[in-house]
Every structure is written in C-alpha cells, then in structure tokens.
Amino acid sequence: MRKEILEEYIDACELVKETEEDIKYLKKKKRASETGEGPGNKYSNADNYMKATGREDVLEKDWQLHLEEKLLEERKKNAERVKLQAEEFLNTVPARMQRIIRFKVFQRLTWEAVAVKMGRGATGESVKKEYFRFLNEN
Secondary structure, eight states: OHHHHHHHHHHHHHHHHHHHHHHHHHHHHHHHHHHTOOTTOOOOSHHHHHHHHOHHHHHHHHHHHHHHHHHHHHHHHHHHHHHHHHHHHHTTSOHHHHHHHIIIIISOOOHHHHHHHHOTTOOHHHHHHHHHHHHHHO
C-alpha cells in the first residue's frame, strides 16, 4: 500500500490543480449564465435572457452548473485526501527515507539532485537503490 500511495501522490497534486482550474472556469460560466452575458449572447441582463430563452431552460442550466461544481469539489477533496495519506505515510518512515521521499516524490527532483541534497557522498544510483529497496521491503 505504501508504494501505491507515493505513486498516486503526484497525480493527486496535479488533479487538485486541474480541478481548481475547472472550478474557476465553471464559476465564470455560472456568472455568465446568471447575468445572461455569455459568449455571443445579445441580452444584457438575466431578466431579458430568461424572457427570451424561457425560465425553465435557465433554471435547468443553473442546476446543471451547480451539480457540476459540486462534483468538481468532491473530486478535489478526494485528491487532497490522497495527498494527505502520502504525507501521513511519510511521518512513519525513518528520517533519511523521509528526506529521500520528499526530494524525489514530493519535489520531483532527479536522482542525482536527490543525492546532492542528501550529501555524504551519495550518488544518484545509490539513493535510487536505497529508495526502491525500502519500498520493496515494506
């Protein structure tokens, strides 16, 4: 399970960022819907928009946007939970391995850069072997 948590960490981080962008876009879309000022829309306010398109259409669209926003928020929360699981896991391992994991997985450094940060004559290959040996033993 430990290896899987670390592997999912990077994707979870990216998913949080992407979902936040999706939520921003959706909120812009909702504002445009509420004011009736969507792209190519000739209506200047919500009342004229509703009169022209029918109130039911506007309410249906608003409901769909609200549902989509709720789903995006749930997706973001789940991805954040995966990130927290990885960070909790990190607290359970020896200090040296915590540093290696932080540098390699969380900060996405190359093995050579991790070795430089670790110091004490470490090489990229030696740190990589230590990391994979740890994951395979646990």
